[in-house]
Ligand SMILES: Nc1nc2c(ncn2[C@@H]2O[C@H](COP(=O)(O)OP(=O)(O)O)[C@@H](O)[C@H]2O)c(=O)[nH]1
């Protein structure tokens with residue numbers, strides 16, 4: 314019997330080991346679309362996948378790609394751009410034809426200026442000396458600008474297969490599902506997607522073009538500092554935004570603090586006034602306090618007044634404190650959680666979960 318792959322994750326289907334990838338009760342070769350038990354449960358019961366890809370799968374795919382003359386669609390996450398536009402991935406793709414696609418546009422407030430984001434993406438690509446054929450901003454879940462992207466792909470492809478690359482969780486599989494729904498008359502997802510990084514286990518080839526060339530979905534590079542390694546899945550799911558982010562603005566005086574769940578807090582410590590605008594998931598409680606020592610408060614109220622973490626997450630949390638001098642209209646970014654935009658120059662103290670990345674960047678969502 315020839316190998317048959319799961320359409321959801323790309324694993325080779327097998328009927329012997331229920332704990333291993335690709336397990337299915339029986340393989341009915343007549344069926345066009347077969348799913349392993351893991352993907353079936355993920356797609357029909359929204360169960361978090363228990364078997365996840367590792368970076369070994371990513372390396373295998375990269376090695377395979379480097380041998381091919383293919384068009385690459387490099388997908389990044391607009392909401393977690395710096396966590397997804399990383400040198401390790403870029404370096405491998407330097408000599409390829411690349412279309413840069415920033416996904417999850419629907420999460421950004423409607424007020425943002427899209428052309429300014431494109432400018433910023435161009436600037437970032439240049440900064441890394443990374444040459445791209447085109448830049449697109451899309452939303453796979455809402456279907457925004459999917460037609461425009463397909464036009465560009467069709468022109469740039471020139472009889473080649475199209476590889477969808479990028480870090481885990483940026484929405485590669487969702488983007489292919491969106492293209493298939495738009496242009497192949499599908500109504501349901503073909504490929505499994507989930508909020509947990511590592512859902513796609515191997516490459517998945519989906520013939521799409523008239524010349525039999527295909528879209529190829531791939532497992533992405535997994536960021537080891539992802540909040541998922543610090544928190545339970547239930548907390549992680551609260552941290553990740555699911556719909557348009559509603560910015561909240563606070564006027565802060567020296568010594569005031571804004572808390573983002575019990576994940577991070579940001580205090581104004583310079584002798585000035587500043588407005589802080591938070592951009593985080595709808596499930597993160599944003600709480601303002603008049604004092605500056607937030608550690609005790611975070612530990613006491615985690616899971617109740619301050620979520621995430623979720624109430625049932627009992628993992629011990631370790632925090633670190635860092636200080637930054639920030640210029641006017643810069644953002645303090647906390648990787649995976651969101652960012653805080655500051656309107657005036659000031660000094661801030663950030664207390665956050667150890668191992669989460671925090672940095673300052675020029676604001677990108679201003680008018
Ligand atoms: N809000 C939003 N979420 C998205 C979008 N595209 C993907 N996602 C979500 O991001 C998570 C990862 O998506 P997935 O396609 O599995 O990413 P992959 O690992 O790159 O293949 C899932 O929870 C998706 O529902 C989008 O355009 N907008």
Ligand SMILES: [Mg+2]
Pocket residue numbers: 485486487505506512513530531532
């Ligand atoms: Mg995937």
